[in-house]
Amino acid sequence: MATVHHERFRLKKRIGIVGAGFSGAVIAHELAQRDYRIDIFESRSHVAGNCHSERDAETGVMVHVYGPHIFHTSNERVWEYVQRFDEFMPFVNRVKAITKGRVFSLPVNLLTINQFFGKTFNPREAEEFMASIGDQSITDPQTFEEQALRFVGRDLYEAFFKGYTTKQWGMHPSELPASILRRLPVRFNYDDNYYPSKYQGMPKNGYTYIVEKMLDHPAIKVHLNTSFERSMAADYDHLFYSGPIDTWFNHSQGRLGYRTLDFETERHVGDYQGNPVINYCDEDVPWTRISEHKHFSPWETHERSLIYKEYSRFCEETDIPYYPIRLAKEKTQLKQYVELASAERDTTFIGRLGTYRYLDMHITIAEALDVADRFLACEAGGEEM
Ligand code: UDP
Incomplete structure (x- = not known):
């Protein structure tokens, strides 16, 4: 041969x-x-x-070793x-976010808006409301902060984006480009699918x-x-x-800057957080998010659970690069x-x-x-x- x-x-x-x-x-x-x-x-x-x-030898859970990866695309x-x-097994990423002692649905959608402001808006009312709280004087947002203030207003920005982004990128959102926030939609319906893609799934x-x-x-x-x-x-x-x-x-030409991630692994019995990913948006909580890996494979059953607490920091020479700055x-x-x-x-x-x-x-x-x-x-x- x-x-x-x-x-x-x-x-x-x-x-x-x-x-x-x-x-x-x-x-x-x-x-x-x-x-x-x-x-x-x-x-x-x-x-x-x-x-x-x-697969983790102790719990049998399939672990995303370098952090959560959810496959989605609109490209046939x-x-x-x-x-x-x-x-590819059916999977829809539904993210929850904890801010100031309360849990909300992300990306910002009608449930987030109504629960956050204690309202019962329908889509049209929510859209009008959001336009009224967004800073309309920012016509051409350049920074992450301007993009947030323009489209979600100060309260939602401070609750969901300011702390998380400061932890994730190690700098104030006014120093970051608007493009980072443009990854996330704002929805005026109850669709809480994190990704707007046509197809989504997890490899078996x-x-x-x-x-x-x-x-x-x-x-x-x-x-x-x-x-x-x-x-x-x-x-x-x-x-x-x-x-x-x-x-x-x-x-x-000098080193290109990256953010790297550290993961603190814990093993638990049963269901730790009831969801694959929960974001922690307050700046005084040191991790950005917790992922519970067995929920990435919902077609499997595991008695025990493995979670990652995720921390972001500047990538030094010997670290694994994740996010280009x-x-x-x-x-x-x-x-x-x-x-x-x-x-x-x-x-x-x-x-x-x-x-x-x-x-x-x-x-x-x-x-x-x-x-x-x-x-x-x-x-x-x-x-x-
Ligand atoms: N972001 C945030 N709060 C959240 C989730 C995201 O401020 O609860 C910001 C953060 O700056 C992040 C960006 O939105 O880098 C894009 O989020 P995405 O979920 O796409 O990040 P990834 O999963 O690629 O780390």
């Missing part, structure tokens, strides 16, 4: 992929179908990057694609299972616990790099790195770390599919990507 494989893959170019998260795995999978020979390098001991999930191609690798066997299946191909060799050195690039005709873009260039300083640095990257021959920078953007899983997958398409089209046309 080995000889047959060798013969079959010998004629095609050699592809190196750095990072076995969704970006790298999707590209590896797509190119392997076209008989490219692929080496994928992963510095950690497992694939799937920060989406990695594994991506939804159809992920289902090739696992069955976890995200790591999906990535392992993507990489399970005779043309793909996975190298775990292996840091990629730039000198290794010479072995490949093309490289797809999903590590941090600034690391590739030895931080020549993307303030003015980082954007200037990023521009310089993007220029350097475009001058790199036969190397494509992909994914959250390779492009330094706040990407959800479905966007990562959609972009990786596009990159693979473009690469194959360039190859077919005899062009360089």
